[in-house]
Amino acid sequence: MTEPAQVLDGSPPDVDHDFIHEVMAAVPGDSRLQMCIQCGTCGGSCPSAADMDHTPRHLFAMVRAGARDKVLRSNTPWMCVSCYYCSVRCPQEVHIPDVMYGLKSIAAREGRSPSSAAPDFSRTFMSAVHRFGRSYEMGLVARHYLRHFPLRIPGMAPAGMGMLASGRMDIRPHRIRDVKGLQAILAKAKELETLP
Amino acid sequence: MKEFLYYPGCSMSGTAKGYNDSLEAIAGPLGIDLHEVNDWSCCGASEYFSIGPLRGYALVARNLAIAEREPSESRTLVAPCSLCYVNLAKTNKYVRTDTALAGKVNEALGAAGLSYTPGSVEVRHLFEIVIHDVGADAVREKVVRPLRGLKIAPYLGCLVTRPDPEKRWKAKEHPREFDRLLEALGAEVIDYPLRTDCCGGHLSQISPGMGLEMIRRLLDSAERRGADLLATICPMCQMNIDLYQAEVNRRFKTDFKIPILFFTQLVGLAFGMDAKSLGIGSEVISSRHALAKIGIEVPEPPEGEPVAAGAPAEKPRAPRARKGPELPMPHMPKDEGVGP
Numbered sequence: 001m002t003e004p005a006q007v008l009d010g011s012p013p014d015v016d017h018d019f020i021h022e023v024m025a026a027v028p029g030d031s032r033l034q035m036c037i038q039c040g041t042c043g044g045s046c047p048s049a050a051d052m053d054h055t056p057r058h059l060f061a062m063v064r065a066g067a068r069d070k071v072l073r074s075n076t077p078w079m080c081v082s083c084y085y086c087s088v089r090c091p092q093e094v095h096i097p098d099v100m101y102g103l104k105s106i107a108a109r110e111g112r113s114p115s116s117a118a119p120d121f122s123r124t125f126m127s128a129v130h131r132f133g134r135s136y137e138m139g140l141v142a143r144h145y146l147r148h149f150p151l152r153i154p155g156m157a158p159a160g161m162g163m164l165a166s167g168r169m170d171i172r173p174h175r176i177r178d179v180k181g182l183q184a185i186l187a188k189a190k191e192l193e194t195l196p
Numbered sequence: 197m198k199e200f201l202y203y204p205g206c207s208m209s210g211t212a213k214g215y216n217d218s219l220e221a222i223a224g225p226l227g228i229d230l231h232e233v234n235d236w237s238c239c240g241a242s243e244y245f246s247i248g249p250l251r252g253y254a255l256v257a258r259n260l261a262i263a264e265r266e267p268s269e270s271r272t273l274v275a276p277c278s279l280c281y282v283n284l285a286k287t288n289k290y291v292r293t294d295t296a297l298a299g300k301v302n303e304a305l306g307a308a309g310l311s312y313t314p315g316s317v318e319v320r321h322l323f324e325i326v327i328h329d330v331g332a333d334a335v336r337e338k339v340v341r342p343l344r345g346l347k348i349a350p351y352l353g354c355l356v357t358r359p360d361p362e363k364r365w366k367a368k369e370h371p372r373e374f375d376r377l378l379e380a381l382g383a384e385v386i387d388y389p390l391r392t393d394c395c396g397g398h399l400s401q402i403s404p405g406m407g408l409e410m411i412r413r414l415l416d417s418a419e420r421r422g423a424d425l426l427a428t429i430c431p432m433c434q435m436n437i438d439l440y441q442a443e444v445n446r447r448f449k450t451d452f453k454i455p456i457l458f459f460t461q462l463v464g465l466a467f468g469m470d471a472k473s474l475g476i477g478s479e480v481i482s483s484r485h486a487l488a489k490i491g492i493e494v495p496e497p498p499e500g501e502p503v504a505a506g507a508p509a510e511k512p513r514a515p516r517a518r519k520g521p522e523l524p525m526p527h528m529p530k531d532e533g534v535g536p
Contacts, residue, residue, distance in 0.1 A: 026249070028290040028297045047394050047413075051406040079403065081410070082242060083394035084358035088368045097359075104246040118402045122243035129244075129255070133237040135206040144401060152404065155446060159439050159480045166478035168211050177235045181308030182258065189254035189304035 016068040023063055026102030033099055035092040036060045042086035042096055052076040053114075056086060056096055059103075072110065077103040078118040117148045130186060133176030137169050198329065201263045201273045201317065202230035205280035205431070206238050211439075212431035214475025215276060218460035219322070221469055225338055226330050230274065233263045239275075239283040242398055253297065254304035256287040260319075261305055261312040276322040278355040278430035279397075285319040289361040321356050323429040323459065324364055327373045332380040340468040342382025346490050348462070349388040349423035350374035351414065353395055353433040368392070377459065378427060381466035386421045390414055395436040404443075411436055412444050415452040424486040426456040434458060438480045455483035465492060 016022075024031050036057070043055030053074045054062065062071050080100040087096045107113045108122075124143050128136035141160070145153050163169040176182065208216040223230055236259050244252030263273045275281040291298040292314040302311050326335070352374050357365040365371055369392055375385045393414060399407030414437060418426055428434045437456045445452055457476065464474040465487075476483060477495040484494040 028249075028253070029294045047410055048396075048399065048406045051403065079399070079406065081354075081394045081397045081399055083354035083397075085354070085369075085394075088358050088360075101245040101249060105249050108247045115403070119247065121398060121402045122247045125241060125243040126247060126251075129238045129240065135238050135241065137210055148402075149404070152443070155443055156439075159442055162480050163211065163439065166213070168213050168478055170210055174206070174209060176237050178308065181310075182237055182255075184307035185254050185258055185304050185310070186251050188307040189251040189300070190248060192300045192304060193248055193250040 014069045015066040017066045019066050019068045019071070020063050022068075022106070023099060023102055026106055027095060027098045029095070031095045031099050031102070032093055033060065033063070033095075036064075036094055037092055039091060041089050041091065042094075045085040045089050046080075047083060047085070048079045048081055052079045056080075056100075060094075060099075069112075071103065072107040072112040073114055075114045076100070077107070078113060078115060117144075120144070120148065128173065130183060131179070132173045133179050133182050134174045136173035138171055139173065197224075197227050197229045199229040199231055199268060199270045200325065201266055201268055201270050202232045203236055203239075203259055203263070203273055203275045203280060203284065204232060205275060205277040207277055207431035207435075211435050212277070212458070214461055214478045215431060215434070215458040217473065217475035218458055218464045219276060221474055222460055222464050222467060225467055226326065226335070226463075228325065228330070231266065231268050231270065233259065233266055233273070236262060239277075239280040241279055241283075250300055250304070252283075253287050253290065253301050256283050257291060257301045257305060257312050258308070258310060259284065260288060260291075260317060261310040264312055264316045271317050273317045273319050274322050274325055275319065276429075277432070278321065278353055279432050281319065281321040282355045282359070285361050286359070288315070288317070288319050318362070320364075321429070323352075323356060323374075326459075326463075327377060328364070332373075332376045335377060335463065336380035339381055339466045341466055341492075343378075343462065343466050343490060344382045344384075346383045346486065347386050347422055347424045348378050348383045349386050349418040349421065349426045350378055350391055351388065351418075351426045351428050351433065351437075351456070352392050353428065353430045354392055356429065357392055374427070374429070374459070378462065381462055383462070383466075386418075386423050388418065388421065388423070390417045395430075395433040397432060397436075400436050400440050404447075407436075408440060408444050408447050411440055412448050412450065415441065415444065415450070415454055418454055419452060423454060424489060425483055426454060427459050427462055428456050429459050434479075441481050453481055453485075455479055455481045455486055457483055471495065 024033050038057055040057045043049050043057050049055055054076050059076045077100040082097040108119050113119045121144055124140055128139055240252045240255045244255055275284055291301055298314050305311050357368045357371050378385045396407040396410035434456050441452055461474045461476055471492055472495045487494050
């Protein structure tokens, strides 16, 4: 009897046959993920594939094999830049970047994403939008670089100062009028996200 | 004048100030009347969908709901930023085709007394309006200072011709519409094969190894083909190529100094407008050197900007001499395009 997950690297089986359905449910509309024919056009079209743990094709084979844990620990969805080359070339019209967003959201919810810089960046961005209703570059850059890339700061400083001097970056955030209403919407949406 | 609902997006009042200034200057002459929607919020960039997808759709739909309420005859919501555009357009499509999603989104919007009728507004990118509604011919008629002699790489980036949820573009990978527009301005448009490649989006911030490499590829291809500057239609692309060019140079031991301007700034220049009024001069990699080629003066950088950040190259980029035998020989791609 074959054990599909062992095909990948010989480690003990980690099989969740419902995983493909869980992923498809995390994507709006019909993602067409089950239609993948493993042709590899996606990986061949991907500008950031060289730094991915698995090509998209490989990852989808793992999803289908039910290798839930390995898929959620893969850096592949986090390296996706959502440029949509794969999705316009896919002969089966799989909504690949949306599948990647779905995988990221499951991994983030379970705290399994491989690199902390990516989800941290997203969360820092989101906290500013939650507070002000708009993105806040200065706060985002300061917090993100101090935490994850302190060594890049000296090199970035001249360009950053230029951005400040030419008015392209504001010290203070812009705030929308109805922040309360926005926060109520986001709170309700978060509550609905956790429902089955 | 044709009226449109307008969603500026966060970068127009910040990092893409030059885009904002130049759009304000050319909208009238192009016959575009932009009606900014009331109290709009962020589109969530690529961040909300990664962590909280429903929060992402609700955040975007709040803007669609506000646009739906606007007292305007126009039902077309225009976004100048490619990322805002794709988030608005995709959400608009998904709430129309996925009723379960539409129900949840409206339940969330209800918490602030809002609701959105799926499909009640259409979402379009500013660039697409200029191409399809205004047209290159109408633009050409208004040109008083052709950008003759300026070599421009037409960099569209992804997200406008892809994923294209409403199927407005025929060519998804090598569209030529941007070339036609820049040619209408009198510029010399270089054949830029990476025209719809990705700038790396937020990878420059979370995974610099790959993010900076993607920026390097774009600059390298433009330089090999002799571009004086890149033209863009997206604040994110502009920021990546402009702000991170110095870091690319340090990491890859390169010496790129290629400015990147918004297409609206180039339209304004060809319409005879003053560079400063178009926000030119606020870019980190100064366009002064490139525009001097065609006799356009760019204001000095603001006080406090270190010279190193945006100074033009002292010596013009000389084409490398082709080495080796006189007969054409097969060569690796990196030896291609050694100059004019």
